[in-house]
Amino acid sequence: MPESVTPALRRLARRLTIGLFLDIFPVWAVGGLLVAGIVALVCRLFVPAAAPIVHWLWLAPLVAILPAVFLCMRRSYRPAEVVAVADWLNGGHGTLLALHETHDTSWSGSALAARAATFTLPRLRPWRRLAAVPPALAFMIAALWIPQRLPRPTNTLVAEEIAGNLTATVSELKQQQLITPEEEKKLEEEIERIRKNAEERVDASSWEAADSLRDRLAADVAEKQDAIQWAEQTLARVAAAAGAGSSTEGKAAEQSAELMKALERLAGRGLLEGAPHELQQLAAGGKLPADAASLQKLMASLAKHLGDAKGRVAGVRKLAKAGGRFDPSEFPLESGESAPDGNQPGRGGIDRGRADADLTWGKESAPYDRFKSHALPPGAERSPDDWAPVVEIPGAPRESPVASVSSAARQYSAVAGQSAWRRSLAPRHQSAVKKYFDK
Amino acid sequence: MTDHQLISPERLADGQAQVARVVGALRQVILGKENTIDEVVAALLARGHVLLEGLPGLGKTELVKALSRLLSLDFRRIQFTPDLLPTDITGSHILQEQNGRKDFVFHPGPVFTNLLLADEINRASPKTQAALLEAMQEHRVTAFGETRPLPEPFFVLATQNPIELEGTYPLPEAQLDRFMFKIDIAGVDRSVLEEILTTRVHGEPPSLEPMLDANDLRGLFALVDAVHLPRAVANYAARLVAASHPASSEAPEQVRTFVKHGCSPRAAIAIGAAARGLALLRGKPHVGFDDVRRVAAPAMAHRLVLDYAARLDAWDGRRVVGALLDAVPEVERGLPQTLETR
Numbered sequence: 024m025p026e027s028v029t030p031a032l033r034r035l036a037r038r039l040t041i042g043l044f045l046d047i048f049p050v051w052a053v054g055g056l057l058v059a060g061i062v063a064l065v066c067r068l069f070v071p072a073a074a075p076i077v078h079w080l081w082l083a084p085l086v087a088i089l090p091a092v093f094l095c096m097r098r099s100y101r102p103a104e105v106v107a108v109a110d111w112l113n114g115g116h117g118t119l120l121a122l123h124e125t126h127d128t129s130w131s132g133s134a135l136a137a138r139a140a141t142f143t144l145p146r147l148r149p150w151r152r153l154a155a156v157p158p159a160l161a162f163m164i165a166a167l168w169i170p171q172r173l174p175r176p177t178n179t180l181v182a183e184e185i186a187g188n189l190t191a192t193v194s195e196l197k198q199q200q201l202i203t204p205e206e207e208k209k210l211e212e213e214i215e216r217i218r219k220n221a222e223e224r225v226d227a228s229s230w231e232a233a234d235s236l237r238d239r240l241a242a243d244v245a246e247k248q249d250a251i252q253w254a255e256q257t258l259a260r261v262a263a264a265a266g267a268g269s270s271t272e273g274k275a276a277e278q279s280a281e282l283m284k285a286l287e288r289l290a291g292r293g294l295l296e297g298a299p300h301e302l303q304q305l306a307a308g309g310k311l312p313a314d315a316a317s318l319q320k321l322m323a324s325l326a327k328h329l330g331d332a333k334g335r336v337a338g339v340r341k342l343a344k345a346g347g348r349f350d351p352s353e354f355p356l357e358s359g360e361s362a363p364d365g366n367q368p369g370r371g372g373i374d375r376g377r378a379d380a381d382l383t384w385g386k387e388s389a390p391y392d393r394f395k396s397h398a399l400p401p402g403a404e405r406s407p408d409d410w411a412p413v414v415e416i417p418g419a420p421r422e423s424p425v426a427s428v429s430s431a432a433r434q435y436s437a438v439a440g441q442s443a444w445r446r447s448l449a450p451r452h453q454s455a456v457k458k459y460f461d462k
Numbered sequence: 463m464t465d466h467q468l469i470s471p472e473r474l475a476d477g478q479a480q481v482a483r484v485v486g487a488l489r490q491v492i493l494g495k496e497n498t499i500d501e502v503v504a505a506l507l508a509r510g511h512v513l514l515e516g517l518p519g520l521g522k523t524e525l526v527k528a529l530s531r532l533l534s535l536d537f538r539r540i541q542f543t544p545d546l547l548p549t550d551i552t553g554s555h556i557l558q559e560q561n562g563r564k565d566f567v568f569h570p571g572p573v574f575t576n577l578l579l580a581d582e583i584n585r586a587s588p589k590t591q592a593a594l595l596e597a598m599q600e601h602r603v604t605a606f607g608e609t610r611p612l613p614e615p616f617f618v619l620a621t622q623n624p625i626e627l628e629g630t631y632p633l634p635e636a637q638l639d640r641f642m643f644k645i646d647i648a649g650v651d652r653s654v655l656e657e658i659l660t661t662r663v664h665g666e667p668p669s670l671e672p673m674l675d676a677n678d679l680r681g682l683f684a685l686v687d688a689v690h691l692p693r694a695v696a697n698y699a700a701r702l703v704a705a706s707h708p709a710s711s712e713a714p715e716q717v718r719t720f721v722k723h724g725c726s727p728r729a730a731i732a733i734g735a736a737a738r739g740l741a742l743l744r745g746k747p748h749v750g751f752d753d754v755r756r757v758a759a760p761a762m763a764h765r766l767v768l769d770y771a772a773r774l775d776a777w778d779g780r781r782v783v784g785a786l787l788d789a790v791p792e793v794e795r796g797l798p799q800t801l802e803t804r
Binding site: 038039042043045046100103104106107108110111112114115116117118120121122123124125127129130133135143145146147148149151152 | 467468470471690692693694695741746747748749750751752753755792793794795796797798799800801802803804
């Protein structure tokens, strides 16, 4: 092979290698990008655990270089093939091929060989193959930009959450010795039932059941708090009267009776468990001591016990109210705003629903008289038969089903047409049509 | 890589000069038929037989006669007719009295020559046409169980008329396959006619003197055999012939549609040999892709057995070969798709 041809052949071999790589690489790059995009898409949609590593998929086109280089090396042009391409580029006269195969030097310096050495290198057109890469790249970027889709919580998780809140409340009540073991057992059974129902199906009823139980707990705690408060107020009145010593016999007896009732209420709410023995005896039906010293000692003991119970109940009540329930005290009125008129619907008032019961506000009565029950009138829907003509306009047509001429449909309904409407009407409409024509 | 050496430039130049003289003389006789002359000379250098097809009066016979004069070879002409017998070609035994004794003596026919002009070969019966088969392929004749070799070199240049097909017998494929080239003689244009009219009285061609004898021809044949055929070029010729078969995976759509049977291996051999002859004619010590492309049509077109659909769609062998040349790339492994020629 003439020396003058060798550099040109080397350049051609280099260009062929580049062209070969540009032929192979885009295919792998596009494949890698599409696979990476699909993987990213799947991870974004279904595999949240892979979210931290998904962004590394942008390396896919870089990784595709490796197989492309490997294939390039395997498919690289052999020297004879390079010479054949060069000869073809030179017009296909065969001189380069002959010189390459024979190594005959007698023709190396000839005009034939000189002519064969001058061939134009082929031009690179990389975008012919790389044109498919940008869409694939866009697909992968779009897949990576999709926000991670988190799975909806399962029923079990929701049920555990519902039951967990309730169980925490019950545990707190138990810790504060505000419920008896029997009550605790019943509550746990009820919580378990709510949890199982929520596991089967989570809907509004699950939350309503939990809210209902929480309400009951809150109401129970509120009752306890009311009982403690009532006992404290009664005790304060009795102590004040005893200290003043000016109360009449009848009033003292009335205050004593009220205190006894308050103690009974405390005992009924289980608030005297753990109380001093004399207090439990008094609540069980004893009498107040007659002498002032014993009475003073008893009232001191009662005050101390009520203070302890009040502290325990206050903490628990806050817990019982927790759980997303609406508490008006958390939304204080802004300055300048008046309190909503509860009896004016549409002005921020509270919808009391049906019935005509008055809504009582304020603390004008004793705790147990605060809400008075009223029997509601029996409800009944108005019947169209109750309607009576207000006035009769002279000249108005009188419509009487009996006097009017019956329509053809009504007249022949028994003998004709039934088969027709039964056949052409949907079953769910047949009864309505039948009722209309039979009236 | 082979240990084949290229022909030396001096030897090639001598050979090319001889051929160029013959070609130049032929071009003086037959005006406006440069390509036909090149093809005929290339086939002769490759020791192949040629079938010339064309309308009457286009110089077919004149070309062969001029060639015979230039080569100073023994020349015979047979005018094929329907009543021509095989023995009229090969020769026959005749009862002859010699020294008072009667014996059958073989009288060689006109086939015993160097250059045989088989004029209007398609007018003879198939039996007579077949008498040429052995002579063309094996350069020998067998008569009465006795085989006689033909003189070397032996060429058959046959002509046939594509019209007046009444009472003709188209050459069978086996016979056509024996011809290295089938050359279609086209008409001449106005300028050539004008030159004929102004330079020739009664259309008589200029007289020719012999330029090459049998020894010169043998030397040229040796030179043609020494022309190097690169492997990639041979691969191209082989792929061309392989793609002419409709069952081939590389066959183009036109071949699948119009070709019933592709070319025989003899076509590939003919392409290689004729390309060598053409390379010598062009003064090259080797064959190139361009030589193969040049000889592909005359070497392959008559070897294709076309389907009836080809006749309906006006496709002939040359057009199919053209489609083949367009479809089959010269280099088996061409440029990558991201590269293009300027």
